[in-house]
Amino acid sequence: MDRVKRILGQFENAAHHPGQMVREWKQETGRKVVGCLPVHSSGAEELIHAAGMLPVGLWGGQTTISRASEYLQAFCCSIMKAVMEFSLTGVYKDLDAYVSPNTCDTMRCIPLLLKETNPEVPVIGLVLPDNRKINVGVDYLAEEFKSIGESLSEISGQKITPDALQNSIAVFNQHKGLMNHFLTLANEHLDIITPYYRHMVIKSSFFMTKEKHSEWLSQLIDALEKTPSYPWSGKKVVVTGIMMEPDSILNMLADYNLAVVGDDLAQGSRQFRTPLPDGDDPYVRLAQRFADFEGCATVHDPVKLRGTIIKDLVTDNQADGVLVMMMKFCDPEEYDYPYIKMDLEDSNIPLLHVEIEQQMDSVEQVRTRLQAFAEMLRDK
Ligand code: SF4
Numbered sequence: 001m002d003r004v005k006r007i008l009g010q011f012e013n014a015a016h017h018p019g020q021m022v023r024e025w026k027q028e029t030g031r032k033v034v035g036c037l038p039v040h041s042s043g044a045e046e047l048i049h050a051a052g053m054l055p056v057g058l059w060g061g062q063t064t065i066s067r068a069s070e071y072l073q074a075f076c077c078s079i080m081k082a083v084m085e086f087s088l089t090g091v092y093k094d095l096d097a098y099v100s101p102n103t104c105d106t107m108r109c110i111p112l113l114l115k116e117t118n119p120e121v122p123v124i125g126l127v128l129p130d131n132r133k134i135n136v137g138v139d140y141l142a143e144e145f146k147s148i149g150e151s152l153s154e155i156s157g158q159k160i161t162p163d164a165l166q167n168s169i170a171v172f173n174q175h176k177g178l179m180n181h182f183l184t185l186a187n188e189h190l191d192i193i194t195p196y197y198r199h200m201v202i203k204s205s206f207f208m209t210k211e212k213h214s215e216w217l218s219q220l221i222d223a224l225e226k227t228p229s230y231p232w233s234g235k236k237v238v239v240t241g242i243m244m245e246p247d248s249i250l251n252m253l254a255d256y257n258l259a260v261v262g263d264d265l266a267q268g269s270r271q272f273r274t275p276l277p278d279g280d281d282p283y284v285r286l287a288q289r290f291a292d293f294e295g296c297a298t299v300h301d302p303v304k305l306r307g308t309i310i311k312d313l314v315t316d317n318q319a320d321g322v323l324v325m326m327m328k329f330c331d332p333e334e335y336d337y338p339y340i341k342m343d344l345e346d347s348n349i350p351l352l353h354v355e356i357e358q359q360m361d362s363v364e365q366v367r368t369r370l371q372a373f374a375e376m377l378r379d380k
Contacts (some may be wrong), residue, residue, distance in 0.1 A: 057206025307343025
């Protein structure tokens with residue numbers, strides 16, 4: 001138990017100190033760091049790794065929004081407001097470049113705003129195809145990744161070879177496998193892997209090398225496997241949405257004896273659940289992963305598979321209900337919600353819709369609703 005706690009403390013420290021993690025890596029290696037905007041930087045991250053640089057996930061954070069209001073309207077999501085605030089106030093000063101996918105309407109303007117406000121730092125736009133499953137969509141994205149790879153090679157001074165990229169894909173695939181293994185094992189230890197620590201393990205992966213994170217994950221998995229399973233007597237939930245922050249909400253779940261046993265979060269399992277397929281052309285492998293990826297509000301999905309994916313998570317993990325963590329002002333998520341609600345209600349799965357922001361003045365309303373939901377599950 002002590003070993004598990006010590007390893008969890010490492011993940012927690014990394015998740016809370018991204019700037020320090022980045023600076024230490026730069027000092028140790030003398031190499032460059034590229035900030036990757038959400039949600040779809042997968043593919044670019046492997047390219048950054050193959051060019052000898054460190055990809056770092058930029059998912060906003062808790063801050064006071066002041067200067068970002070000059071560039072983004074009040075109705076933009078809190079993640080992008082925080083990203084702009086951090087860019088304008090020097091928090092991102094250690095980044096040597098950005099990769100910015102066109103994930104949603106809000107993010108389409110972010111490359112221009114970053115260039116305007118930080119002209120000395122290169123911004124590489126990643127234009128993802130809407131028709132991602134047809135051959136021309138895959139071919140187009142493979143070419144897009146080649147072009148991004150050339151820009152990254154110029155920034156790092158290290159050419160991306162096919163062998164180097166295949167090696168990077170193997171490193172990332174191994175990491176995805178370990179993350180999935182950990183998330184499955186976590187359900188046998190819901191007393192230690194609380195919603196907060198589950199999130200810490202996931203979040204820290206955005207701020208360090210995948211090799212180092214995999215090493216820590218292997219240690220954690222080994223320690224958990226040597227720890228007796230815990231018979232959880234509270235209720236179990238699956239969470240869906242973009243992310244589950246601030247931390248106070250995660251701690252509230254523990255207060256009401258709710259454990260997270262599965263997630264469909266853009267910042268969570270969606271980053272790990274789709275492995276890259278095998279193949280000789282590494283650029284096609286990167287593009288094919290995006291074609292294979294399912295269940296996200298920000299990708300074209302005419303058959304709306306997300307409700308089914310969440311239902312399967314509930315069934316597979318014997319969950320009692322679903323928490324929909326709705327990021328305020330996230331249009332894609334809001335458009336998806338009626339379909340999810342309908343699918344879950346058709347299957348009699350209890351769900352709670354909670355509106356969140358990274359900069360929340362008060363979480364007490366959320367507390368009241370979570371408490372009522374927990375009581376309802378308990379009385380069922
Ligand atoms: S939270 Fe929604 S609106 Fe904001 S960047 Fe992500 S997908 Fe776009």
